[in-house]
Amino acid sequence: MARVVIYLLEPEMNALNQLAQQEYRPLKSQAALIIRNELKRLGLIEGQLAGRRQTA
Numbered sequence: 001m002a003r004v005v006i007y008l009l010e011p012e013m014n015a016l017n018q019l020a021q022q023e024y025r026p027l028k029s030q031a032a033l034i035i036r037n038e039l040k041r042l043g044l045i046e047g048q049l050a051g052r053r054q055t056a
Helices: 010-022 027-041
Strands: none
Touching: 010 027
C-alpha cells in the first residue's frame, strides 16, 4: 500500500475528524474512503462506491 501525505487547513482537518467520528472510522481510513469514492465517481477507477450499503 502506498503512503501519501496530505496537507489540510485546520477547518478541513476538523471536518474530516468530525466525519470520521460520526462514521466510527479511524481518521486515515475516513480520508482513504473519501479519496477512493471520488476516484470511482470520476470514473478513474472501477468498482462500487465504498462504505455505502446497497439497497434493493
